[in-house]
Amino acid sequence: VTTPVVGQVSPGTPEFELAPGFRAAATACGLKPSGNLDLCLIVAAKPATAAGVFTTNRVKAAPVLLDREVLASHAGSIRAVIANSGCANACTGAPGMADAREMAALAASVVGCAPEQVLVLSTGVIGKRLDLAAIGRGVRGMSVALEGVAAPARDNALSAPEPGGLVVEVGGAMAARAVMTTDTRPKTASADVSIGGRTVTIRGFAKGAGMIHPNLATMLSVITTDAWISPSVLDAALRAVSRRTFERVSVDGDMSTNDTVLLLASGASGVVVDEARMPEFVSALEELCRSLARQIARDGEGATRLVEIVVSGAESEEQAHAVANKIACSPLVKTAIHGGDPNWGRVLAAAGAAGVELDSGRLALFMGAVGDAIRVAEDGMALDFDHTAAARRLRQDPARIALDLGIGTAVAAVWTCDLSADYVAINAEYTT
Amino acid sequence: VTTPVVGQVSPGTPEFELAPGFRAAATACGLKPSGNLDLCLIVAAKPATAAGVFTTNRVKAAPVLLDREVLASHAGSIRAVIANSGCANACTGAPGMADAREMAALAASVVGCAPEQVLVLSTGVIGKRLDLAAIGRGVRGMSVALEGVAAPARDNALSAPEPGGLVVEVGGAMAARAVMTTDTRPKTASADVSIGGRTVTIRGFAKGAGMIHPNLATMLSVITTDAWISPSVLDAALRAVSRRTFERVSVDGDMSTNDTVLLLASGASGVVVDEARMPEFVSALEELCRSLARQIARDGEGATRLVEIVVSGAESEEQAHAVANKIACSPLVKTAIHGGDPNWGRVLAAAGAAGVELDSGRLALFMGAVGDAIRVAEDGMALDFDHTAAARRLRQDPARIALDLGIGTAVAAVWTCDLSADYVAINAEYTT
Numbered sequence: 001v002t003t004p005v006v007g008q009v010s011p012g013t014p015e016f017e018l019a020p021g022f023r024a025a026a027t028a029c030g031l032k033p034s035g036n037l038d039l040c041l042i043v044a045a046k047p048a049t050a051a052g053v054f055t056t057n058r059v060k061a062a063p064v065l066l067d068r069e070v071l072a073s074h075a076g077s078i079r080a081v082i083a084n085s086g087c088a089n090a091c092t093g094a095p096g097m098a099d100a101r102e103m104a105a106l107a108a109s110v111v112g113c114a115p116e117q118v119l120v121l122s123t124g125v126i127g128k129r130l131d132l133a134a135i136g137r138g139v140r141g142m143s144v145a146l147e148g149v150a151a152p153a154r155d156n157a158l159s160a161p162e163p164g165g166l167v168v169e170v171g172g173a174m175a176a177r178a179v180m181t182t183d184t185r186p187k188t189a190s191a192d193v194s195i196g197g198r199t200v201t202i203r204g205f206a207k208g209a210g211m212i213h214p215n216l217a218t219m220l221s222v223i224t225t226d227a228w229i230s231p232s233v234l235d236a237a238l239r240a241v242s243r244r245t246f247e248r249v250s251v252d253g254d255m256s257t258n259d260t261v262l263l264l265a266s267g268a269s270g271v272v273v274d275e276a277r278m279p280e281f282v283s284a285l286e287e288l289c290r291s292l293a294r295q296i297a298r299d300g301e302g303a304t305r306l307v308e309i310v311v312s313g314a315e316s317e318e319q320a321h322a323v324a325n326k327i328a329c330s331p332l333v334k335t336a337i338h339g340g341d342p343n344w345g346r347v348l349a350a351a352g353a354a355g356v357e358l359d360s361g362r363l364a365l366f367m368g369a370v371g372d373a374i375r376v377a378e379d380g381m382a383l384d385f386d387h388t389a390a391a392r393r394l395r396q397d398p399a400r401i402a403l404d405l406g407i408g409t410a411v412a413a414v415w416t417c418d419l420s421a422d423y424v425a426i427n428a429e430y431t432t
Numbered sequence: 433v434t435t436p437v438v439g440q441v442s443p444g445t446p447e448f449e450l451a452p453g454f455r456a457a458a459t460a461c462g463l464k465p466s467g468n469l470d471l472c473l474i475v476a477a478k479p480a481t482a483a484g485v486f487t488t489n490r491v492k493a494a495p496v497l498l499d500r501e502v503l504a505s506h507a508g509s510i511r512a513v514i515a516n517s518g519c520a521n522a523c524t525g526a527p528g529m530a531d532a533r534e535m536a537a538l539a540a541s542v543v544g545c546a547p548e549q550v551l552v553l554s555t556g557v558i559g560k561r562l563d564l565a566a567i568g569r570g571v572r573g574m575s576v577a578l579e580g581v582a583a584p585a586r587d588n589a590l591s592a593p594e595p596g597g598l599v600v601e602v603g604g605a606m607a608a609r610a611v612m613t614t615d616t617r618p619k620t621a622s623a624d625v626s627i628g629g630r631t632v633t634i635r636g637f638a639k640g641a642g643m644i645h646p647n648l649a650t651m652l653s654v655i656t657t658d659a660w661i662s663p664s665v666l667d668a669a670l671r672a673v674s675r676r677t678f679e680r681v682s683v684d685g686d687m688s689t690n691d692t693v694l695l696l697a698s699g700a701s702g703v704v705v706d707e708a709r710m711p712e713f714v715s716a717l718e719e720l721c722r723s724l725a726r727q728i729a730r731d732g733e734g735a736t737r738l739v740e741i742v743v744s745g746a747e748s749e750e751q752a753h754a755v756a757n758k759i760a761c762s763p764l765v766k767t768a769i770h771g772g773d774p775n776w777g778r779v780l781a782a783a784g785a786a787g788v789e790l791d792s793g794r795l796a797l798f799m800g801a802v803g804d805a806i807r808v809a810e811d812g813m814a815l816d817f818d819h820t821a822a823a824r825r826l827r828q829d830p831a832r833i834a835l836d837l838g839i840g841t842a843v844a845a846v847w848t849c850d851l852s853a854d855y856v857a858i859n860a861e862y863t864t
Contacts, residue, residue: 058786058789059780093812127813127814257781345559352489354490360523377523379525380491380525424852424853
């Protein structure tokens, strides 16, 4: 196995495009009262392979149930992804399931494929039914744009609610905007990896927010590649990577009713990624997903900075993850970081509450970036450290807290954000 | 077994006294920069039986380790409890353990007992060493008061830091004040129960705060009774009650490094509570502890109201508790309650993330007090409810959210508070 060469992972370029073999369009069909982009359609020129990881929440939204069904039968021949914001289609029962199927059928009708070849994503308010008339208008408008007809595309089949008809935008960057809810910015990442001397492209976008532990503001991501990858290898790659990236962005490890990450492979590059080549692909995919995960954490509601919690010296990665996650979930730790308070006691107390065995007398705690960190506690006790310097470390973006458990060699990182008064203001508003 | 007659549980009376057989004094010995009461001593006239429940946090403070030791050997002959605020004596290693022993010895020297007959409680800043000189002065001052010498008691053995010497206050209400940290008010409760035609008295106080999931601001409680109860029956009673009261006050079920609940029985009433009488005693004890637990929740940092989460229709009490706890932990739910937003979707999503099997199509959600609640969701879907009326219910104190899982008959309640911008302000301050 050759060492993979991963090109620069570029986050958030305005010119973001999906991987070759995929096209995207977006529109504002009226699901968002703001009139912002709220619907996008991603079309694969030829049937693509696909894999998905979904929320572990026991309350699963209709699109999640539908996509699991689709991937169980058609993971080798996906033609489109249709995604909307403004409405999560969650807690909508059997009618909501029928709506999700109808949304897939609307996309299928313009793409020219079976509804079972379409994946559906929804994010937004829970408990509201989808406005299928609006989605129908939007789909027809985008289909025109995706066929290359000159903009502004108009929907002549139905009278549009606003004068001038629907504005349709083309391109991956616009799809990334169309899934935003409380996100303050679109999240995209691109990676190129050399596999066997040929370049494979990976391009993905995501949306998050909701104080990271996404709830109303679900975490969604669509990642595309031009490699040819079988559904089973694709599935294994996505699961391995998701565990170390998207599932490490969390306040408390929860997932919302709608959380979904989709990975689609067009094969347009002609490069085959089989099990032997998988490590190289996975390495690039992980770098890309880590970039998206960090962008999601950084854009948590009310956040002023990204927070990275690294736990090392653990007996297992699971143990390290459990401790890091507990620290990342602690509102006391998150408010201390917000205030630039090097409150090491809160960090150790959170670690002790993680529900894993640890030796409190071996804990060592650091604050600050790698190579610039200040050791604030050792052997479970505070050192006589420079509070002003430590406070300065916590005000960095990202703010980094590293805890060594002193009982093993495993490491895990979790990303979160600080907890500000703005978070309370955003979430105390009347939003239902 | 006769039905126990529990007298009114009176919360927070300024005249609060401990149960017959116990005396208390408090002083401000200088552990708190504010000069407020920070040390108290509770003395049993004769050896009392005692039981304790302690934090499950893997990082345990020195007084917790010491008290477990004391109760393992001397649960039948406790003479005193000494408690301080201002310093948690946590994460202080072996020197902190020696300090806790010295604190017990100081109390023992004035009470006239062995150090192994003294229980120790500490709360406050983590990582700081105890000021034993200050505690020594305080103990000697209080001993004078407890012997009935006229106030103002003075410490003549050492020069006190402030002119006029130490002010020593006598009584249970003052002990309740001396353990306060970020608490805005003392928390006390009294219950009388008729057992076999004779009255048994139970009197307790507690401190909490720290957004309830107490961290720097540990949860401590001391409960006294004049019943005669063997250590083993006392222990069983405290464990049973604590699980349904103090352990139901939580943001995320965590306990701090110092959390401790002590129950002491003087036997002064002459009423023996054996295993046969235990249900009657437990019933009264539970009512008293529920009052203290709710007072702690109500006084969460930045809280504007008490929040009661009731989960019914569960397969087991454990399941109901897990779901209720998850809802109570959700910052999205807590901010919605703060804003009076009947955001039922957040509640269902939190329930789904509790890690227990549930049928999302059977969930029914209510907001408001018993007999006045509004049904906002049924069969996992929103009803067309009156948002303004539901918002009014959430602005009540206590605000009550009831979720029926529809799969069983078990019930559990959890108490928390709303999440306000003040919480962030309080906790983002430089406090280490």
